[in-house]
Amino acid sequence: MAAESRLRLVSIYPMLLGTYGDGGNLQVLAMRARARGLQVEAIELDAGEPVPDGGDLYLLGGGEDDAQVAAARALRADGGLARAVTRGAAVFSVCAGYQVLGTVFPGSDGVPEPGLELLDVSTDRLPKRAVGELLAVPIAEGLRQPLTGYENHAGATHLGPEAAALAHVEVGVGNGTSASTSGGVFSEGAFSGHVLGTYLHGPGLARNPELADLLLSWVTGGPLDPWVNGDIEALRAERLAAVRRRA
Amino acid sequence: MRLQAAAGLGRMAGVLSKSLGRGDGQVIGGRVILAACPDAFARLVAGKRVAFVSATNGKTTTTRLLAAAMAAAGPVVTNFSGANMPAGLVYALARPPVGVRPDAPAVLEADETFLPGLLAAAPSALLVLGNLSRDQLDRVGEVAMVARRWRKVFAAGAGLSAVANADDPHVVWAASVIPGVTWVSVGQRWTSDSALCPSCGSILRRATVDDPGNPDWSCTSCGFRRPTPTWRLEPADHGHSAVLVAPDGARYTLDLQLPGQANQANAAMAVVAADALGVRPDISVLALRSVSSVGGRYQTVSLAGRRVRLLLGKNPAGWSEMFDMLAPAPAPVVIAINARAADGKDPSWLWDVPFERLADRFVVATGERRHDLAVRLLYAGIAYASVADPWLPGALPGEVGDAGRGETPLDSVGTYTAFREVLRRGGGAGDGG
Numbered sequence: 001m002a003a004e005s006r007l008r009l010v011s012i013y014p015m016l017l018g019t020y021g022d023g024g025n026l027q028v029l030a031m032r033a034r035a036r037g038l039q040v041e042a043i044e045l046d047a048g049e050p051v052p053d054g055g056d057l058y059l060l061g062g063g064e065d066d067a068q069v070a071a072a073r074a075l076r077a078d079g080g081l082a083r084a085v086t087r088g089a090a091v092f093s094v095c096a097g098y099q100v101l102g103t104v105f106p107g108s109d110g111v112p113e114p115g116l117e118l119l120d121v122s123t124d125r126l127p128k129r130a131v132g133e134l135l136a137v138p139i140a141e142g143l144r145q146p147l148t149g150y151e152n153h154a155g156a157t158h159l160g161p162e163a164a165a166l167a168h169v170e171v172g173v174g175n176g177t178s179a180s181t182s183g184g185v186f187s188e189g190a191f192s193g194h195v196l197g198t199y200l201h202g203p204g205l206a207r208n209p210e211l212a213d214l215l216l217s218w219v220t221g222g223p224l225d226p227w228v229n230g231d232i233e234a235l236r237a238e239r240l241a242a243v244r245r246r247a
Numbered sequence: 248m249r250l251q252a253a254a255g256l257g258r259m260a261g262v263l264s265k266s267l268g269r270g271d272g273q274v275i276g277g278r279v280i281l282a283a284c285p286d287a288f289a290r291l292v293a294g295k296r297v298a299f300v301s302a303t304n305g306k307t308t309t310t311r312l313l314a315a316a317m318a319a320a321g322p323v324v325t326n327f328s329g330a331n332m333p334a335g336l337v338y339a340l341a342r343p344p345v346g347v348r349p350d351a352p353a354v355l356e357a358d359e360t361f362l363p364g365l366l367a368a369a370p371s372a373l374l375v376l377g378n379l380s381r382d383q384l385d386r387v388g389e390v391a392m393v394a395r396r397w398r399k400v401f402a403a404g405a406g407l408s409a410v411a412n413a414d415d416p417h418v419v420w421a422a423s424v425i426p427g428v429t430w431v432s433v434g435q436r437w438t439s440d441s442a443l444c445p446s447c448g449s450i451l452r453r454a455t456v457d458d459p460g461n462p463d464w465s466c467t468s469c470g471f472r473r474p475t476p477t478w479r480l481e482p483a484d485h486g487h488s489a490v491l492v493a494p495d496g497a498r499y500t501l502d503l504q505l506p507g508q509a510n511q512a513n514a515a516m517a518v519v520a521a522d523a524l525g526v527r528p529d530i531s532v533l534a535l536r537s538v539s540s541v542g543g544r545y546q547t548v549s550l551a552g553r554r555v556r557l558l559l560g561k562n563p564a565g566w567s568e569m570f571d572m573l574a575p576a577p578a579p580v581v582i583a584i585n586a587r588a589a590d591g592k593d594p595s596w597l598w599d600v601p602f603e604r605l606a607d608r609f610v611v612a613t614g615e616r617r618h619d620l621a622v623r624l625l626y627a628g629i630a631y632a633s634v635a636d637p638w639l640p641g642a643l644p645g646e647v648g649d650a651g652r653g654e655t656p657l658d659s660v661g662t663y664t665a666f667r668e669v670l671r672r673g674g675g676a677g678d679g680g
Contacts, residue, residue, distance in 0.1 A: 015442040019381060019389065024598030027626045047442055047450050064389040066448040108448070131385050132592070150593045152384055201595050206622050231625055231633060235618035 006039040007219065010055035012081065012097070015047045016071045020152060022061025022094045024203035028212050029057065035227050038220065047071075051080030056219040057090045060097025062153070062201060068096040069107040075100065075116055085118050090194035090218045094204055095153050098189070098197030099123040105155065119197055120162035121190050123155040126176045130154070133243040134172035134200060136188040139165060142214045146170070147188065148207045148239045149200030157197075163190040166198055171243050174199055194218045207236065250290050253283035254341040261338060273326070277334030280341055288333060289368035291340035295324075296352040297369040298520060301362045302377030302418075304565045305513040306331065308505065309377060310356035311541045312517035316531035317524060322347040323354055328542040329663075331356040333365065352524060360387050363400035371406035374425070375520045377433075377513070379417040380440045380564035381599070383591030390417055390440045397421035410520045412512075413476040414462040420445035423474065431519050432476035433512035434462055437564035439599070446471040480515040482508050491515045491528070499532045504539040509568035543666070548673025551638045553651030555581075557670055560660040561590065563599035573658050576607040579647045580658045581637055583614035583665035590662040594619045602627040609646040611637050614665045638672060 011026045023044075030042045045051060047070070051058075058081060063071065075081050085091060091101065099105035102121035107113030110125060134151040138144065147167050156176040159165060165179065166189030174188030189198035196215070198204055205212040209232055213224050261276025280287050300310040307329040314325040324347060326339035336355050343351065357365055359379065366372065376397075379390050387393060394417040401407060402424040411422040413430035417440070422428050435441075441464075444451050449468035454461035465472035477494040489501040489511040501514050514535050521531040540546040547556045560569050560582070573580055586594045594616045602610075602624060610631040612620040621633040632644040651657030659669055 015439060018439070018599070020384065020593075021595030021598035024595070024623070024626070027598075031626050031628075064391050066391055066443055070443060070448055070450070150595060152593065201593070203595055203598055206598070206626065229622075229625060231618060231621040234633070235622050238618050 006041055007033050008055040009042045009057050011044045011059045013047050013071050014044050016067040017061040017063040017097050020062040020201045022203050025059050025205040028205040032212055036224050048074050051078050053080045053083040055089055060093040062095030065108050069113050072100045092215050093197040095199055099155050101197055119192055119195050120160035121157050123157045126154050126156045130173035135170045135243045136167035137170055138167045145210045149202040149204045151199045159190050163192045250284050253280045256283055258342055273330040273338045274334045277338035280337050287337050292369045298354050298373040299357045300375040301357045301359050303380045303382045305377050306356050308541045309513040309516050312514050312535050313520050314354045315534045315538050316517055316521035316526055319530050319534040320526045322351045324351055325354040326356055331358040332361050359393055363396055366404050374409040376411040376418045376422055377516055378415045380437050382562040385592045394421045394445055401425050410523055413474050416441040417445055430474045430476040431478040433480045433515045437567045444471055478519050482511055491518055499528050502536055507568055507572040543670040543675045546675045547656045548675045550673045554656040555659050556656040558660040559666045561662050563596055566600040570604050574655050579609040579650050581611040583661035584616040584620045585614045585662050585665040586616045587664045589664050597623045605629050613637050
């Protein structure tokens with residue numbers, strides 16, 4: 001965090017990467033940070049606007065194919081996000097935004113498009129689009145609660161040696177790929193240092209407050225006081241019950 | 248003979264389903280007809296003048312308004328109450344109102360994903376195309392994909408004609424392959440799904456950034472731009488009624504009973520489409536004024552001792568029009584969210600709706616996915632209560648006060664199935680109205 005102890009949250013091109021409600025992740029982080037007494041500056045960047053490299057936590061959401069390619073090209077040309085990551089900033093990315101952080105992803109009409117190489121993953125096409133509830137058991141340190149969300153994508157994401165899986169899929173597809181050691185169970189999401197990607201919409205941080213607080217703790221440098229709300233717990237309980245009933 | 252027999256079976260199934268309280272029977276009836284006679288749609292529209300109304304939002308209302316305008320000139324066949332997939336269309340065509348001749352024109356609402364598949368059977372149809380935005384992403388797919396599918400099929404249909412919204416880039420991209428489109432400017436308040444040029448993927452330039460209210464748009468890269476509209480809607484403003492300006496400069500005052508700017512746009516599309524089908528605008532606008540609710544939308548019913556006005560809010564673009572329709576703050580509002588197949592199974596679009604605009608009101612969150620709405624409202628900083636069934640006696644929280652007990656009804660906004668549920672419980676009319 002910056003010296004004046006103001007948390008800078010930067011939402012990258014929500015007009016392009018915000019088709020699936022992921023703009024809500026910014027609101028969730030901002031309110032949870034303020035509830036802990038932190039000063040927050042929330043920045044939403046217009047499409048193509050230069051990315052300030054002094055942010056603490058950057059957010060990328062899901063979007064349509066053409067918008068994803070446009071965002072990737074603008075971010076590559078700009079370089080601000082890469083500089084921020086080198087400096088140690090955290091990144092939370094979802095779906096199309098997650099794919100953009102990798103080395104390559106399927107662009108318009110499936111033509112491979114180079115990514116930003118900020119996360120050691122590569123994405124090609126799933127045989128069939130993954131649409132539906134996603135439930136995953138976290139394996140990343142600092143997460144204990146099941147991860148719940150909604151996925152809607154056609155990407156099969158392969159993890160390279162520098163990236164670790166965020167979770168194992170219990171219901172759904174997630175990355176649509178599995179490590180040789182995991183007995184065929186699909187992995188979900190990936191992280192490396194403080195750069196994290198996932199297929200969880202919902203938005204993911206509205207449905208998984210523990211993940212939201214993990215990201216906040218990364219940038220504040222320590223654990224946060226608990227902030228529990230009955231309606232969030234009710235939403236989680238209802239979703240977990242619904243997805244397990246169907247599975 | 249086979250078509251007639253199939254239609255008879257379908258009617259029986261429809262009546263049976265309705266009498267068992269399983270719905271209004273249209274979809275079941277249509278499915279039975281299609282099972283018995285798979286080419287029923289093509290045979291039912293053969294020889295007819297057909298208009299298809301399609302859009303993400305407003306297609307049921309525009310269909311209702313266009314049918315009302317056409318009815319001023321003679322009998323018309325139409326699918327009421329939003330049964331807009333092939334089975335619903337077939338059922339409407341197979342059981343036209345008594346006395347309607349087989350060559351009467353058909354005004355048909357078509358789901359945007361099913362529209363392409365219907366055109367082979369009606370190669371000289373008039374298309375009435377309003378808007379495209381994110382909706383039911385689990386089923387419909389992404390907006391650019393829908394526009395591309397439309398464009399491909401429209402390009403192959405040599406006999407098609409169209410009335411289309413010049414202010415929506417996706418609609419223009421799809422319709423501009425049809426020769427001689429009648430372009431209408433009815434506005435586009437929700438622009439978050441058309442940041443990019445549908446033709447080349449570059450960022451679109453919007454005139455409204457520097458000149459609020461100017462609907463012009465153009466691509467900064469490939470030259471794709473808004474076509475010059477020949478008809479133009481001047482929305483209602485500070486007590487002035489909405490006016491539709493014709494190509495010859497004639498001005499038609501709309502004076503609708505239906506509320507909101509979105510319905511002025513729907514009415515404008517209907518008047519221009521009726522003109523294309525041979526009904527004069529001065530006759531159409533009079534016919535539209537008689538419509539006060541559409542499939543229960545905007546209808547007031549009695550529930551839990553209160554007068555409750557029913558509104559349909561099913562996606563972010565629709566909600567962007569909703570805030571102006573609600574009774575003014577601090578009036579409370581009931582919002583019911585379901586996520587069944589007909590609603591779209593992913594309600595995360597709630598986070599694309601600026602519910603912050605409900606500050607200074609109290610919100611009752613209900614429906615099967617009320618917890619999703621409650622969390623959205625929590626993070627928006629809105630005062631709310633989550634209630635499983637607010638229409639049980641005494642279930643509405645005290646903050647709702649006397650709303651709906653006086654002159655002004657209590658507004659209830661729901662997703663499609665949630666709205667239908669409140670309509671049913673309130674004893675409202677699902678059809679026509």
